[in-house]
Amino acid sequence: MSRASRGWQSSDDLPGQIGGPPTLSMPDDWTLSTAWERAQTESDRGGAINDAERVVYLSGGDSTHRVLWALTGRTLAAECDCAGYQYHGEWCAHVASLWWQWVRGGIVVTHLDTGRQYPAPPAWLRLDDDPTAFDHLTPAELDAYLTCELGSLGVREYARLSGRSPGTIGNLLASARDGMEGRR
Known part of the structure; x- marks a missing residue:
C-alpha cells in the first residue's frame, strides 16, 4: 500500500470540514484550566467518524464538535472546530477530552502513515514534532x-x-x- 493511499483525507459526509494537521504542545497550566477540568469530569457521547476524525459531544455541552485526532510522523495532529480551539490555538475541552480518554485507554488512535492503531500514547510520541519530518520514508x-x-x-x-x-x-x-x- 502506498503512502498516498494511506494519507488522511477529510470526509465529505459532514459539514464544516477542518484543515490540515497542526501539532500540539502541552500547556503549562493544564491541570488548572477549565478545558482540562471539563475533559476530566464530563463524559463524551461522541465517537469516531473515520481513522482521523471524531465527533466530541461532552455531557456538559449542548453541541457536537468535529475534531481531527490522529498520529502522523512522530506527532499527534489535532484540531477542533469550536471557538475555544480557534481562540486558544491548541487545547480546548474537546481536544483535552480526547487526550484524557486516550491516556486512560478509552479510545484507539490511528497512525495515518502506517495504519497502525494505538490504544495508548506510544513511547516515541513527541507532541511538538514536525509532522512532515518522516514524509520521505515508506x-x-x-x-x-x-x-x-x-x-x-x-x-x-x-x-x-x-x-x-x-x-x-x-x-x-x-x-x-x-x-x-x-x-x-
Whole structure:
C-alpha cells in the first residue's frame, strides 16, 4: 500500500470540514484550566467518524464538535472546530477530552502513515514534532523506525509481532536510518 493511499483525507459526509494537521504542545497550566477540568469530569457521547476524525459531544455541552485526532510522523495532529480551539490555538475541552480518554485507554488512535492503531500514547510520541519530518520514508520503513529505533521493541520481537522476518525488519530499519541521516 502506498503512502498516498494511506494519507488522511477529510470526509465529505459532514459539514464544516477542518484543515490540515497542526501539532500540539502541552500547556503549562493544564491541570488548572477549565478545558482540562471539563475533559476530566464530563463524559463524551461522541465517537469516531473515520481513522482521523471524531465527533466530541461532552455531557456538559449542548453541541457536537468535529475534531481531527490522529498520529502522523512522530506527532499527534489535532484540531477542533469550536471557538475555544480557534481562540486558544491548541487545547480546548474537546481536544483535552480526547487526550484524557486516550491516556486512560478509552479510545484507539490511528497512525495515518502506517495504519497502525494505538490504544495508548506510544513511547516515541513527541507532541511538538514536525509532522512532515518522516514524509520521505515508506509506511513500512516508518513503522519499523518508530517501533524499533524510537520505541521499545527489538527487531526480533517486532518481527514476531508483525509477521515479518527479522531480516526484512532489519532492512527496513537500515533504509529508514539511511533516510533519516540524509535529512539531518
